[in-house]
Structures are given as structure tokens and as C-alpha cells.
Amino acid sequence: MGQPLPRLQIASPTELVVHDDGAQPIAIHPIWLRERSEDPRAVDLTTGQRLHDPSDLPLDLAIAAISDLGGGQVSVVFSDGHEAVYSTQRLLAEIALPLGDHDCPPVRLWTGQLNDLPRAAWTDTPTEPERFGWVTDFLRYGFIVFSGVPREEGSVLTVGQTFGHVRTTNFGALFDVRSVPDATDLAYTAIELGAHTDNPYRSPVPGVQLLHCLINETTGGLSTLVDGFAAAEALRVQDPEAFRILSQTPVRFRYQDPSTELVASAPPIELDVTGAVRNIHMSPRLDFVPLAPPAQLDAYYRARKTFDLMLRDKAFEIRFLLNAGELVMFDNCRLLHGRTSFDPSEGLRHLQGCYIDIDGPRSLYRVLRRTVQT
Numbered sequence: 542m543g544q545p546l547p548r549l550q551i552a553s554p555t556e557l558v559v560h561d562d563g564a565q566p567i568a569i570h571p572i573w574l575r576e577r578s579e580d581p582r583a584v585d586l587t588t589g590q591r592l593h594d595p596s597d598l599p600l601d602l603a604i605a606a607i608s609d610l611g612g613g614q615v616s617v618v619f620s621d622g623h624e625a626v627y628s629t630q631r632l633l634a635e636i637a638l639p640l641g642d643h644d645c646p647p648v649r650l651w652t653g654q655l656n657d658l659p660r661a662a663w664t665d666t667p668t669e670p671e672r673f674g675w676v677t678d679f680l681r682y683g684f685i686v687f688s689g690v691p692r693e694e695g696s697v698l699t700v701g702q703t704f705g706h707v708r709t710t711n712f713g714a715l716f717d718v719r720s721v722p723d724a725t726d727l728a729y730t731a732i733e734l735g736a737h738t739d740n741p742y743r744s745p746v747p748g749v750q751l752l753h754c755l756i757n758e759t760t761g762g763l764s765t766l767v768d769g770f771a772a773a774e775a776l777r778v779q780d781p782e783a784f785r786i787l788s789q790t791p792v793r794f795r796y797q798d799p800s801t802e803l804v805a806s807a808p809p810i811e812l813d814v815t816g817a818v819r820n821i822h823m824s825p826r827l828d829f830v831p832l833a834p835p836a837q838l839d840a841y842y843r844a845r846k847t848f849d850l851m852l853r854d855k856a857f858e859i860r861f862l863l864n865a866g867e868l869v870m871f872d873n874c875r876l877l878h879g880r881t882s883f884d885p886s887e888g889l890r891h892l893q894g895c896y897i898d899i900d901g902p903r904s905l906y907r908v909l910r911r912t913v914q915t
């Protein structure tokens with residue numbers, strides 16, 4: 542038998558309750574209900590935004606009367622005289638709505654065993670179901686690899702704009718990743734880049750990175766990805782003390798060049814208020830833990846080493862060649878990325894990248910699910 546569906550009940554002429562999962566019914570607080578009034582005196586019907594500040598409501602606001610209007614509607618009169626009609630279906634949907642982004646497809650944690658990479662053939666004119674499939678895969682796995690992206694400079698921006706708004710930084714809207722003399726970032730050399738998240742020194746950190754391969758004539762330069770959430774969850778189980786330290790120690794990240802100096806601090810494993818992993822901030826080239834007593838730093842360095850070795854372990858890493866015309870888009874606060882070294886004397890390797898924010902793909906998912914059948 543499935544779970545009983547939540548339902549609303551007028552428990553008394555002044556009390557509305559919700560019955561959920563068989564536990565005690567929960568009385569609906571009068572201010573909670575009043576804040577959701579859709580009466581035109583309370584809310585702007587076009588934007589759905591309130592016309593009043595609910596802190597101006599009396600804290601002892603009460604429900605004066607409730608009546609069932611039939612057809613899934615209840616009428617409520619409040620003690621300050623405000624009257625509103627509520628759809629029970631909308632109230633139940635509001636009660637069921639999870640916090641934050643938890644209405645998006647649940648994350649599917651993966652490890653180095655992931656054989657079927659989420660891949661798609663790019664088209665500049667995707668149908669809505671195609672875009673819905675792409676964004677759903679991206680949100681589940683934290684990345685997607687497109688093939689057939691035109692090998693023209695700037696194509697990465699077209700893909701980025703399909704999922705959100707391109708974030709311009711001091712590197713520009715678009716940046717070139719190729720080996721150059723006097724590089725302003727180690728990404729612009731030919732050396733191996735270990736697993737890292739990009740730009741942890743920014744506030745906010747860019748949520749999504751896109752890298753498009755325009756040309757790769759070298760045999761090296763393989764792309765690497767690690768699901769940082771999967772590794773962090775494994776650490777939580779295998780070494781709870783290391784997990785605790787890395788989630789409670791803010792670390793300073795800094796970037797500087799002649800015209801820019803960016804500094805931000807965050808714990809390597811950032812948790813949300815429920816204790817779930819929310820963001821990973823790991824960049825072994827850029828992290829500086831503040832000075833603390835030696836015993837505390839001993840514990841921190843041990844914890845960082847344990848996590849870093851997990852991130853480098855083949856058990857967590859996937860590795861693939863990004864061919865010319867392929868583009869990888871990944872969640873920069875969940876996944877770590879890197880590349881193997883390459884030999885520039887073998888030929889050219891040129892990628893173009895850009896950033897968008899994570900709310901772009903999440904918004905696209907919510908908009909498309911209004912119409913696309915699953």
C-alpha cells in the first residue's frame with residue numbers, strides 16, 4: 542500500500558489542520574495561512590508578490606471563521622477582518638514543497654564505475670523534450686557531455702545561454718584554455734591539473750562551468766571529473782572526524798594578477814542547515830588554512846590529505862578525451878574537474894570556456910516540467 546496522501550480538514554470552525562503520513566495532524570498557523578492569502582488586497586495577482594509586510598500582522602492573529610465552499614475551496618475570515626478564499630489543492634502543494642532546490646531531480650551520486658556518461662547530440666534548435674532531457678541529466682549527474690557543438694569560436698556561449706545567463710568575470714564572458722607563455726592561470730599551461738573546483742576565490746563561486754574543445758591534436762589532455770558529493774559522503778562514513786573538520790574549517794582562497802585581487806573563504810565541504818553536503822570548495826593550488834594551534838592544523842592537514850587522496854583515487858574519478866566539437870558542462874560546486882598533462886609539441890589543444898549560475902538550469906527544469914510530460 543502507498544503512503545496516504547496529505548489532506549486538509551476543518552477541525553473546528555476556527556481550525557484548519559493537515560493530516561500527513563499518519564502522524565498527529567498539524568494545525569495550520571493563522572499567520573502562515575494569512576501570508577499565503579491570494580486575495581487581491583493581499584497580493585499582486587501578476588507577480589504573486591505580497592502587497593503588505595507580514596511582520597505588520599498582529600502576532601496573536603487568529604482564524605475567526607472557516608467554511609467549506611465545496612469544489613476544493615475554503616473561505617477563511619481572520620481576526621483582523623481580512624477574508625480570503627483558498628484552494629485546498631494549492632495549500633497542499635505548498636505544504637509538500639521542499640526547501641530550496643529539492644524539487645529538482647534528485648542527485649544521483651556516481652563513482653569511477655560510471656560507465657554510461659550522460660551524453661547528448663547538440664542541436665541549436667532543440668525541442669522542449671530534448672532540452673528537458675538534457676537539463677534533467679545535468680541536474681542528476683552534475684554534468685553532461687555534448688557532441689556536435691560547432692567548432693567555431695564562441696559556440697560555448699550559445700550552449701551556456703541555452704541553460705542560463707553567462708557570467709562575465711575578470712577572464713571575460715569567454716576564456717580560452719590553451720598553453721600560452723606567461724600564463725595568468727595554470728589552466729593556461731600544459732601541466733596536469735589535479736581535481737579542483739574552479740574559482741573558489743569568487744563570491745559567489747560560478748555554479749556551472751562549460752568547456753568546449755575546438756581542437757585537440759595531442760594524445761594527452763584527458764578530461765577528468767569526480768563527483769565531490771559522492772566522495773564527501775564516502776568520507777562521512779569512512780572517516781567522520783575528517784568530514785567534521787573539513788565541513789567546519791573555513792579556508793581562504795585567493796587569486797591575484799596585475800588588475801585583480803579576489804579573496805573568499807569557505808570550508809572545503811560546505812553543508813546546508815540539514816547537514817547535507819551543499820558545495821565542495823577544493824583547489825589544492827589555491828587553498829590556505831588560517832593559522833591555528835599545531836594540534837588543530839595536524840588534524841586539518843590529515844583530514845585534507847585523506848579527502849584529497851580519495852578525490853585522486855580512480856575509484857572516484859572518470860577520465861575521457863574531449864574531442865574537437867565536444868563540450869562538457871558541469872556543476873562546479875559539486876564536481877571537481879581536471880586534466881592530464883599534454884605535450885604542446887604534438888599539436889594544438891584549444892578549449893573555450895564560460896560560466897553560468899546553477900539557478901539557470903534549475904529554473905529551466907522547472908519551466909519545462911510545466912509542459913513536458915515525463
Ligand SMILES: O=C(O)CCC(=O)C(=O)O
Binds near residue numbers: 728878892894
Ligand atoms: O584543460 C582542461 O581540460 C581543463 C582546464 C581547467 O581545469 C579549467 O579551465 O578550469
